[in-house]
Amino acid sequence: MIFTDLAIADLRFPTSLSLDGSDAMNPDPDYSAAYVVIRTDAEDGHEGHGFAFTIGRGNDVQAAAIASLRPYVVGRPVAAVLADLGGLWRDLVHDSQLRWLGPEKGVMHMAIAAVVNALWDLRAKREGLPLWQLLSRLSPEELVDLVDFRYLSDALTREDALDILRAARPGRAGREEHLLREGFPAYTTSPGWLGYDDDKLRRLCKEAVADGFGQIKLKVGADLADDVRRMTIARQICGPDYRIAVDANQRWDVPTAISWMRELAAFDPYWVEEPTSPDDVVGHATIARELAPIRVATGEHIANRVVFKQLLQLDAVSYVQIDATRVAGVNENLAILLLAAKFGVPVCPHAGGVGLCELVQHLSMFDYVAVAGDMRDRVIEYVDHLHEHFVDPVVIRRGRYVAPTAPGFSATIHPRTLSEYAYPDGPVWSSTASKQVAHAPQPRRAKEGTNHG
Numbered sequence: 378m379i380f381t382d383l384a385i386a387d388l389r390f391p392t393s394l395s396l397d398g399s400d401a402m403n404p405d406p407d408y409s410a411a412y413v414v415i416r417t418d419a420e421d422g423h424e425g426h427g428f429a430f431t432i433g434r435g436n437d438v439q440a441a442a443i444a445s446l447r448p449y450v451v452g453r454p455v456a457a458v459l460a461d462l463g464g465l466w467r468d469l470v471h472d473s474q475l476r477w478l479g480p481e482k483g484v485m486h487m488a489i490a491a492v493v494n495a496l497w498d499l500r501a502k503r504e505g506l507p508l509w510q511l512l513s514r515l516s517p518e519e520l521v522d523l524v525d526f527r528y529l530s531d532a533l534t535r536e537d538a539l540d541i542l543r544a545a546r547p548g549r550a551g552r553e554e555h556l557l558r559e560g561f562p563a564y565t566t567s568p569g570w571l572g573y574d575d576d577k578l579r580r581l582c583k584e585a586v587a588d589g590f591g592q593i594k595l596k597v598g599a600d601l602a603d604d605v606r607r608m609t610i611a612r613q614i615c616g617p618d619y620r621i622a623v624d625a626n627q628r629w630d631v632p633t634a635i636s637w638m639r640e641l642a643a644f645d646p647y648w649v650e651e652p653t654s655p656d657d658v659v660g661h662a663t664i665a666r667e668l669a670p671i672r673v674a675t676g677e678h679i680a681n682r683v684v685f686k687q688l689l690q691l692d693a694v695s696y697v698q699i700d701a702t703r704v705a706g707v708n709e710n711l712a713i714l715l716l717a718a719k720f721g722v723p724v725c726p727h728a729g730g731v732g733l734c735e736l737v738q739h740l741s742m743f744d745y746v747a748v749a750g751d752m753r754d755r756v757i758e759y760v761d762h763l764h765e766h767f768v769d770p771v772v773i774r775r776g777r778y779v780a781p782t783a784p785g786f787s788a789t790i791h792p793r794t795l796s797e798y799a800y801p802d803g804p805v806w807s808s809t810a811s812k813q814v815a816h817a818p819q820p821r822r823a824k825e826g827t828n829h830g
């Protein structure tokens with residue numbers, strides 16, 4: 378039994394035409410997926426689905442990067458590859474020539490994420506389990522074999538990781554039951570887009586509280602007076618003890634982050650997210666030190682586990698925001714979950730975009746059951762957008778993610794969507810307006826953007 382095909386689709390959703398929201402750095406994204414379907418000659422007919430999330434232009438570059446990985450999959454034996462996804466991860470990441478394009482960051486690394494995640498989807502489907510449950514039932518030894526400790530061992534060794542996983546093992550079954558019964562806490566970013574007027578902000582804050590969410594997040598960073606006014610409204614509506622996080626989407630340099638957030642400190646922000654460049658580890662440490670007790674969160678643009686390690690070593694973050702497709706897939710996120718557990722920092726994943734909620738819920742649930750063993754102070758971002766394109770969409774009930782039970786990684790997109798949103802020839806893209814947006818960079822609009830988590 379071998380892998381027979383690794384098909385790639387350039388899917389784009391014209392979200393920039395109907396701006397539902399906004400952030401300070403991403404004014405016109407067309408949510409996109411460089412989408413992978415891996416097929417085998419097995420009689421069960423299962424396929425592995427995965428994707429890299431991008432925001433429009435460049436999705437073709439992302440797709441080309443994924444295509445360069447085909448030789449690592451097509452023609453190889455299915456059982457052997459799926460039984461050693463740690464080995465495959467190392468093969469992909471350490472390709473002696475492709476590695477030059479990173480190393481371990483950016484387009485090539487995200488391509489590896491798409492392929493690795495598709496293989497995990499296939500393995501979970503073949504084993505008849507949702508991915509979170511499949512991972513939660515692996516032994517500590519099997520789990521550490523999935524991780525490359527080469528650049529982590531000054532902070533996290535294989536033995537450290539085994540200790541963490543073994544310590545969590547006795548409670549696994551009870552936490553799995555608890556998760557199936559109660560779900561996992563979510564927070565919503567929906568009220569907080571910069572482009573919404575004050576009435577809409579008020580209405581959506583009320584809805585978030587009424588819907589059972591224990592936390593919202595507001596986009597900030599474009600205009601301080603606007604931020605003060607919007608935080609005033611949100612605090613009035615949600616009440617004094619409600620969690621209101623803010624997200625600057627990398628808008629500031631370090632001194633500006635500090636001075637701006639001091640102006641917002643009176644509103645008791647729960648965390649400040651992406652205050653500055655995701656590469657600036659020391660800058661994050663400075664911001665965290667200067668703004669304490671306001672907590673700093675980041676991760677959706679952190680390139681790899683090595684940068685996460687440094688952020689943790691320097692006490693630069695209070696929340697680790699893993700992203701399912703930014704680093705090289707499940708294996709690298711497992712490394713980051715272990716690092717966060719070692720440093721005692723909660724993981725609160727980034728989601729939104731297209732399909733990111735579907736994927737990352739599995740990683741948080743696995744973290745709860747088998748790694749950190751703790752749900753306190755953990756919350757998964759939720760954005761109510763584009764879920765209808767997925768065969769196994771996320772389910773939110775009373776402000777919590779319901780644990781998925783369908784086998785796989787919840788990554789499968791409906792066949793109809795694959796044809797309708799194919800770029801540039803699918804019917805959705807045949808309209809002139811859509812093509813204009815996609816083909817030409819738009820001038821930056823100061824206060825608009827879309828719902829980018």
Ligand SMILES: [Mg+2]
Nearest residue numbers: 624650677830
């Ligand atoms: Mg964000």
